[in-house]
Amino acid sequence: MTAIIETNRLRLRKMNMRDKENLLKIFSDPETMRYYPNVKDQEETIRWINWTINNYHTFRVGLWIVEDKHTGEFLGQCGVVPQKIDGMVQMEIGYLFIREKWGSGYATEAAKACRDYGFEKLKVDQLVSIIDPANHASVRVAEKIGMKLDKSIIKWGKDLSLYIIKAR
Ligand SMILES: CC(C)(COP(=O)(O)OP(=O)(O)OC[C@H]1O[C@@H](n2cnc3c(N)ncnc32)[C@H](O)[C@@H]1OP(=O)(O)O)[C@@H](O)C(=O)NCCC(=O)NCCS
Numbered sequence: 001m002t003a004i005i006e007t008n009r010l011r012l013r014k015m016n017m018r019d020k021e022n023l024l025k026i027f028s029d030p031e032t033m034r035y036y037p038n039v040k041d042q043e044e045t046i047r048w049i050n051w052t053i054n055n056y057h058t059f060r061v062g063l064w065i066v067e068d069k070h071t072g073e074f075l076g077q078c079g080v081v082p083q084k085i086d087g088m089v090q091m092e093i094g095y096l097f098i099r100e101k102w103g104s105g106y107a108t109e110a111a112k113a114c115r116d117y118g119f120e121k122l123k124v125d126q127l128v129s130i131i132d133p134a135n136h137a138s139v140r141v142a143e144k145i146g147m148k149l150d151k152s153i154i155k156w157g158k159d160l161s162l163y164i165i166k167a168r
Contacts, residue, residue: 004064005113012064015052019065020045022074025098032099035132055082063094066110075101078110080118083130085153090128091118095141107141115145119167129163130155
């Protein structure tokens with residue numbers, strides 16, 4: 001399938017219903033979903049895919065599937081996701097990878113590419129990440145792509161940290 005973004009090791013492409021089983025590897029793992037309200041079942045995964053496809057149509061972006069560009073192996077999802085913050089839609093860099101692939105630098109590599117895509121292709125003037133401050137791995141990914149802690153916000157009923165990077 002056509003790549004939206006390619007990096008040294010990764011291909012990011014649009015999500016579709018055929019990705020359901022692979023996405024369930026992420027969504028059914030309680031450790032991976034620790035900072036989300038709950039794990040997701042088949043039905044919720046289908047809703048997630050439909051929400052993502054709708055984002056592609058409405059905002060031209062959304063979460064993309066990340067795969068090994070040489071083998072095609074599924075690794076996770078990363079992309080640019082519209083999120084309402086203080087009543088305004090902002091573009092968030094989001095990332096979730098399957099647990100067995102953590103620690104290989106994939107999230108950082110994919111998120112960096114999404115940051116560049118946001119500034120160069122979408123021409124947004126800033127990108128954000130909404131992160132549970134206890135989610136150290138996620139905070140680290142945000143820092144490694146140049147994001148800085150902006151402020152605390154309440155979203156999804158939780159106190160979360162808003163990380164921001166502005167276009168140069
Ligand atoms: C967050 C996540 C995407 C990171 O994926 P990853 O591919 O392992 O990330 P990377 O390999 O690029 O490494 C990220 C950095 O975090 C660090 N890190 C990883 N786990 C950590 C932990 N538990 N505590 C502190 N730092 C951690 C790594 O060491 C690395 O930093 P370094 O290069 O300075 O050593 C992955 O843990 C994940 O999918 N988590 C579940 C979903 C999630 O919570 N997503 C974020 C929602 S906001």
